[in-house]
Amino acid sequence: xxxxSIVQYTHDLSILYVEDDLESRKHITSILENxxxxxxxxxxxxxxxxxxxxxxxxxxxxxxxxxxxxxMPNLNGIKLSExxxxxxxxxxxxxxxxxxxxxxxxxxxxxxIDNFLHxxxxxxxxxxxxxxxxxxxxEENKMKENLQRSQEINYNLEAxxxxxxxxxxxxxxxxxxxxxxxxxxxxxxxKYTKEELLxxxxxIIRHQDMPPIVFQHMWEEITSGKVWKGKIKNxxxxxxxxxxxxxxxxxxxxxGNIKEYIAIRFLTTQEEVKNREFKKKVLDQYxxxxxxxxxxxxxxxxxxxxxxxxxxxxxxxxxxKKEKKRSLKCNQQLLFTEDNYKQLxxxxxxxxxxxxxxxxxxxxxxxxxxxxxxxxxxxxxxxxKQISAREEExxxxxDENKQRAKEIENLRDVINHLESKQT
Numbered sequence: 006x007x008x009x010s011i012v013q014y015t016h017d018l019s020i021l022y023v024e025d026d027l028e029s030r031k032h033i034t035s036i037l038e039n040x041x042x043x044x045x046x047x048x049x050x051x052x053x054x055x056x057x058x059x060x061x062x063x064x065x066x067x068x069x070x071x072x073x074x075x076x077m078p079n080l081n082g083i084k085l086s087e088x089x090x091x092x093x094x095x096x097x098x099x100x101x102x103x104x105x106x107x108x109x110x111x112x113x114x115x116x117x118i119d120n121f122l123h124x125x126x127x128x129x130x131x132x133x134x135x136x137x138x139x140x141x142x143x144e145e146n147k148m149k150e151n152l153q154r155s156q157e158i159n160y161n162l163e164a165x166x167x168x169x170x171x172x173x174x175x176x177x178x179x180x181x182x183x184x185x186x187x188x189x190x191x192x193x194x195x196k197y198t199k200e201e202l203l204x205x206x207x208x209i210i211r212h213q214d215m216p217p218i219v220f221q222h223m224w225e226e227i228t229s230g231k232v233w234k235g236k237i238k239n240x241x242x243x244x245x246x247x248x249x250x251x252x253x254x255x256x257x258x259x260x261g262n263i264k265e266y267i268a269i270r271f272l273t274t275q276e277e278v279k280n281r282e283f284k285k286k287v288l289d290q291y292x293x294x295x296x297x298x299x300x301x302x303x304x305x306x307x308x309x310x311x312x313x314x315x316x317x318x319x320x321x322x323x324x325x326k327k328e329k330k331r332s333l334k335c336n337q338q339l340l341f342t343e344d345n346y347k348q349l350x351x352x353x354x355x356x357x358x359x360x361x362x363x364x365x366x367x368x369x370x371x372x373x374x375x376x377x378x379x380x381x382x383x384x385x386x387x388x389x390k391q392i393s394a395r396e397e398e399x400x401x402x403x404d405e406n407k408q409r410a411k412e413i414e415n416l417r418d419v420i421n422h423l424e425s426k427q428t
Contacts, residue, residue, distance in 0.1 A: 011132050013042060017146070018069040019043035023053035025077045026103070035125075037068045039073075040135065050080025054088055065307060069142050071098045071136075072122075075109055083112055090116055096136050101126070166266070174249060174270040177256075185265065195270065196242040207268075214239040227255050227266055231389035236273070248273045311364065 020041045025048050037044045037159040045068075047053035053073065061067055071089060075082035088100050099120040100113055108122065120138055123130060164371065169175055171189050177186035187202050195202070195210050202209070211220070215238055226233040232254040239247055249270035258264040 007046045010137070014143050015040045015172075017042055017047075018139055018142060019060070019066045020070040020072060021047065021053060021056055022043050023071070023073040023077065023082070025049050025074065029074075033072075038045055038133075041070075043068075049084040050077045050082065052079075052306060054080060057089060067093050067096060069097065069146070070138060071096060072101065073098065074101045075103075077093060083109055083116075083159075084114055086113060086118060097135060097142055112172045112234075113404060169269055170398070172271075174268075174272070176207070176268050177205055178266050182265065182266075191270075194241065194247055195239070196245075201242075210239045210241070212238040214238055214244055214246075223253060227253055228263070230255055231265065238271070259424070 018041050020037060020043065022030070022034060022037060022044065024033065024046075027048075030046065030048065034044065034046055044055050047056045050073075053071075057068065057071075071086075073082045077085075080088075082100055084103075086100070089098070090098050097120075098118050100110075100118060101122045101123060101124065102110060103124050113121075120134055138358055166175075170190075172190075174191040174194055175186075175188040176184055176191055178184050183206055184206055185201050187199055192199055192202065197209075201230055208220075219235065219237070223235070232252065234250075234252050237248060237249055237251050243249060249272055251268060251270045253266060253268045254266045255263040255265055333356045
């Protein structure tokens with residue numbers, strides 16, 4: 006399976022992986038880190054539950070996915086899943102199991118969990134399972150984001166229109182330019198009633214001095230999806246002219262098609278400018294008040310969602326007590342370790358001094374040995390010289406003896422020769 010086809014669904018998601026086996030944990034984690042933006046690890050069920058709650062406290066949202074083994078110390082995968090689903094019934098969970106754990110799988114199925122990876126894990130199935138789970142999560146997250154964004158936009162638009170409605174001439178028309186909405190200022194300025202205006206074409210207030218090319222260009226702009234801005238001379242019901250700075254733009258439906266046009270006009274007479282500036286100051290304060298009210302409502306919603314987490318207070322209290330016991334035990338171990346460390350420091354200092362004295366003693370002994378060795382070397386050198394001299398003397402004597410033996414042999418030959426002559 007192409008990894009890119011999976012990453013496109015998982016790269017923005019978070020996952021909590023709960024596994025007590027070290028080798029499996031290392032191997033699977035290395036793969037998950039290439040798929041998800043956030044990968045948190047826990048090596049037993051209780052630590053997994055603690056990590057789950059802590060992630061919500063820090064991020065004000067839950068993990069997108071939970072991947073958990075069944076058999077684990079402290080809190081097994083079934084109990085962990087049950088507890089998490091009590092906190093967040095919409096949590097997506099994938100369980101790693103063995104084929105012979107049918108009773109446990111039936112319990113998980115009864116909890117609404119239907120995504121499983123069987124040991125030994127086949128990676129084709131591994132990736133397909135994550136793609137299957139991640140796709141609806143991603144779509145759900147996007148829908149939530151779009152909904153929240155739409156709510157904010159709608160709220161801001163509502164506040165903005167509320168302000169504009171108080172300071173400007175506001176009107177809406179259908180695609181043919183027939184008026185479907187006018188505000189009170191529009192009626193006061195044009196001197197028509199709402200009943201006289203609604204359903205009428207907008208050219209009812211067009212002044213004859215305006216060139217047709219202006220309105221032709223305006224329609225070309227707004228029908229192509231652009232905003233048109235310009236200064237227009239209009240005519241009231243009694244024929245009195247008035248000038249406006251107009252902003253006309255299209256409004257779209259959910260399918261992305263233009264459904265109507267809205268026009269916002271500001272009167273340009275000096276008196277209207279002053280009135281508009283005064284109203285704008287008042288309405289700026291009003292808008293700020295509404296914005297604060299919206300933020301306050303959002304904070305209240307967030308606090309209410311956090312309070313849901315504490316509905317299962319007994320479990321949290323149990324977890325807190327257990328954590329306090331574990332913390333106390335860790336502190337005791339820490340104090341014991343600190344005492345051992347201090348004793349080790351004392352022993353180390355004592356050993357360091359002993360070693361220093363021993364090294365000094367060895368060095369002194371080596372110095373004496375070196376001196377003694379140097380004296381022995383000198384004596385040996387002298388003896389070698391004496392031996393060499395004696396070897397030379399012995400060689401000389403040996404050569405002399407050979408010469409004498411030769412002379413004796415020669416004399417013996419002479420004597421034998423003389424004796425033979427006498428006989």
